[in-house]
Amino acid sequence: MRQLGPSLALPTLQFLLAVALLEWGHHLSGPPGLDTPYMPTPTLVCFGISAPALLLKGVLLLLPLTWRLGSVLGFSAGEIAFLAGTIILWYFVGRATEGPRSSAPMPRITGEVLLVNLSVAGTGILLFFMGVIAVRSHQGNNLAGSIVEGALFISWALTLIVHSAIRIARHLRREHIKPSAVA
Amino acid sequence: MVGYVSYNTTTWHLRLLRVETTGDSYEIPLGDWQSYEANNNFQSVYVSNVSLITNADQGVLASYEVDTYPNTGSMTSAFYLATTTGPSIASNTQVAMVPEQASPVQPMLQRQDGSFVGVVSSSVGSFMVGFTPSGGTLFTVPNDSPQIATSNNGVIGTSGTTYDQSGNVTGQNATLLAGGLPGWLANPLSMSYSIASGTITASAFTPISYASTYAALLGGNNSGTGTNIQQEWFPELPSCPLASTPCAKEAIRNALGQLRVRMYNPCPLCSTYVFASNKLGSTQQQFYEFLSRSPRFFDGTRSNAPVNVLCGEGSGAGGFLQWLFCDFGSGTVAQYMASSTGRTAVTQTPSDSGEGIMTFFVPSSICDSLSPSPQAILNQATVFHESLHGYYGRYDLDLQIALGIDTALPSVYISYYLEDNILGQGASACGN
Numbered sequence: 001m002r003q004l005g006p007s008l009a010l011p012t013l014q015f016l017l018a019v020a021l022l023e024w025g026h027h028l029s030g031p032p033g034l035d036t037p038y039m040p041t042p043t044l045v046c047f048g049i050s051a052p053a054l055l056l057k058g059v060l061l062l063l064p065l066t067w068r069l070g071s072v073l074g075f076s077a078g079e080i081a082f083l084a085g086t087i088i089l090w091y092f093v094g095r096a097t098e099g100p101r102s103s104a105p106m107p108r109i110t111g112e113v114l115l116v117n118l119s120v121a122g123t124g125i126l127l128f129f130m131g132v133i134a135v136r137s138h139q140g141n142n143l144a145g146s147i148v149e150g151a152l153f154i155s156w157a158l159t160l161i162v163h164s165a166i167r168i169a170r171h172l173r174r175e176h177i178k179p180s181a182v183a
Numbered sequence: 184m185v186g187y188v189s190y191n192t193t194t195w196h197l198r199l200l201r202v203e204t205t206g207d208s209y210e211i212p213l214g215d216w217q218s219y220e221a222n223n224n225f226q227s228v229y230v231s232n233v234s235l236i237t238n239a240d241q242g243v244l245a246s247y248e249v250d251t252y253p254n255t256g257s258m259t260s261a262f263y264l265a266t267t268t269g270p271s272i273a274s275n276t277q278v279a280m281v282p283e284q285a286s287p288v289q290p291m292l293q294r295q296d297g298s299f300v301g302v303v304s305s306s307v308g309s310f311m312v313g314f315t316p317s318g319g320t321l322f323t324v325p326n327d328s329p330q331i332a333t334s335n336n337g338v339i340g341t342s343g344t345t346y347d348q349s350g351n352v353t354g355q356n357a358t359l360l361a362g363g364l365p366g367w368l369a370n371p372l373s374m375s376y377s378i379a380s381g382t383i384t385a386s387a388f389t390p391i392s393y394a395s396t397y398a399a400l401l402g403g404n405n406s407g408t409g410t411n412i413q414q415e416w417f418p419e420l421p422s423c424p425l426a427s428t429p430c431a432k433e434a435i436r437n438a439l440g441q442l443r444v445r446m447y448n449p450c451p452l453c454s455t456y457v458f459a460s461n462k463l464g465s466t467q468q469q470f471y472e473f474l475s476r477s478p479r480f481f482d483g484t485r486s487n488a489p490v491n492v493l494c495g496e497g498s499g500a501g502g503f504l505q506w507l508f509c510d511f512g513s514g515t516v517a518q519y520m521a522s523s524t525g526r527t528a529v530t531q532t533p534s535d536s537g538e539g540i541m542t543f544f545v546p547s548s549i550c551d552s553l554s555p556s557p558q559a560i561l562n563q564a565t566v567f568h569e570s571l572h573g574y575y576g577r578y579d580l581d582l583q584i585a586l587g588i589d590t591a592l593p594s595v596y597i598s599y600y601l602e603d604n605i606l607g608q609g610a611s612a613c614g615n
């Protein structure tokens with residue numbers, strides 16, 4: 001039987017996991033006596049696992065308020081944007097794991113490659129700040145949940161920053177190797 | 184002798200078709216009736232005047248008429264009411280709502296308690312009628328029809344007359360009396376639109392406290408498109424402006440006024456216990472400016488606003504990032520308030536950029552007392568506390584840590600902290 005490739009299996013599994021965690025969170029009401037809303041631990045962990053996907057929620061700001069606050073099939077507009085982002089995110093993660101290993105020669109660096117990697121690094125920096133905010137602000141009145149969420153955000157941030165830095169460095173190294181040495 | 188009988192029959196079927204959002208459909212039988220003709224003997228049956236209204240989010244209420252024409256005697260009319268629950272019939276009974284009823288009741292609104300209001304005609308005229316789902320008549324009012332169901336189980340007629348739960352006249356709504364209707368956003372914009380032209384007719388619309396049912400307004404929504412929605416995102420707090428004992432709205436507004444005065448004047452204790460850099464930071468002046476914006480205090484027990492309205496869009500990059508994190512699911516504020524015991528208020532954190540505090544209260548949690556009194560101090564502490572959420576964008580847990588309050592204690596201890604250290608000794612409970 002043919003196995004699913006990571007670019008198909010990862011988004012599918014992560015989407016199902018995210019739906020399950022969000023749905024679990026919907027059924028938790030939090031401690032009594034709060035007058036700011038509570039965010040359940042499964043929800044915070046869910047956001048952390050696919051942290052970059054949460055950035056897709058930003059496109060909701062382009063929509064009218066009633067759409068932004070709408071819901072479909074029990075999921076808020078923000079959650080739906082996040083779930084869509086989860087599929088996209090893990091597709092690219094799957095693609096990255098399917099790609100050729102480092103034995104392949106690195107092409108010369110181009111403006112496009114540089115822009116992509118700087119964007120990835122920029123996303124990492126943004127996620128780093130979000131992680132710090134999550135930990136420091138005790139997001140959603142959930143001390144343990146916000147720490148886990150923040151740690152996952154910072155992990156994603158470091159992964160993206162390091163990954164893009166390595167890729168840029170490898171391209172630049174290729175630039176500095178003399179043609180004769182390459183040959 | 185051999186003979187024959189000519190016998191023709193026609194069967195009438197009345198069915199409801201329920202179509203779900205998934206595409207599944209269900210046929211719900213309401214009845215079968217036979218018209219027949221045999222030699223010179225016949226009976227004709229006609230089913231007509233079917234009308235439907237949503238019954239909360241459970242199903243529908245159907246009203247219909249069955250007329251029978253026998254070959255001897257006169258036509259008889261029977262009127263029925265049926266209710267459904269999901270894909271099943273829950274009840275289906277013949278009803279008689281007024282003497283000499285000439286048409287089936289046309290259900291138009293559902294009241295706060297789940298009963299209905301509609302119109303029915305008889306040989307002596309037309310009536311607005313309140314009735315139970317099983318067809319019991321609650322009241323009749325001649326020559327009026329329902330326009331808006333209100334939260335006190337009352338109803339406002341298209342005439343502009345307001346009625347209580349028993350159909351007794353209680354007054355008049357000036358806007359409807361003048362031919363206006365609530366604007367699309369109804370009470371918050373305090374505007375009304377002319378029925379005839381659609382233009383703005385008044386800037387001082389009398390606030391209406393809608394019933395929280397789906398069919399509280401004729402036409403289903405403020406645009407009259409027939410889609411039944413729960414009306415109010417931002418229901419007013421109970422108000423009684425001239426009463427000797429204040430209602431929630433007057434009491435909380437009084438508390439806000441007192442707090443504004445306190446923040447306008449020098450308050451060394453405020454600097455020490457709240458605005459110091461080792462507490463929450465910022466300045467009393469900036470907090471006063473925030474308090475001076477129009478407050479948005481609402482009745483959380485009746486709010487159909489999505490709970491994510493509590494995710495404020497604060498200013499700057501920090502506000503944007505905090506908004507990205509914030510998601511409380513797909514329920515309403517009222518559902519959130521009811522989902523756990525001890526919830527008396529919930530505040531948008533942070534407040535939308537440039538806006539004042541937005542807090543949804545359980546009205547009974549607000550002390551019915553004006554300043555100066557220990558209970559009014561408690562109200563003031565509550566407003567102070569909620570304003571800290573809106574101004575700083577910090578949750579209860581975060582505030583408690585910053586102010587040095589044990590995080591194992593409920594968040595009302597933030598109010599007690601403000602009472603004890605800044606406002607002077609106030610009450611610890613309302614005792615309303």
